[in-house]
Amino acid sequence: MAAPRKKTQRKKKDPNAPKRALSAYMFFANENRDIVRAENPGITFGQVGRILGEKWKALTEEEKVPYETKAEADKKRYESEKELYIATKAQSE
């Protein structure tokens, strides 16, 4: 409930906007985009995007582990920008 997945371009709300972090899918997609599309030459995102998603789960925790690992690592990345964002914002205000 209460989860209206709006569309892209949400809206801004912060001065420096620390854009949170990526997600395991982003790291996985980075590897699949070139592979999936490589195995499906000529297909469009309509096919790849969908297949990509099912393939993503097609793997196993261990398979997506490297993606999750990066996901958490990316989160830390956001952590630093966030803390700096807060510091800047605090100083700005």
Add this chain to the structure above:
DNA sequence: CGGGTGATTGTTGAA
């Protein structure tokens, strides 16, 4: 103290 909200991330492909 607990809850849920929204914002965001990246790909491709096209108009």
Add this chain to the structure above:
DNA sequence: TTCAACAATCACCCG
């Protein structure tokens, strides 16, 4: 430039 499925996320802030 933006959108759209696909998926994860999860930090953010409040009463």
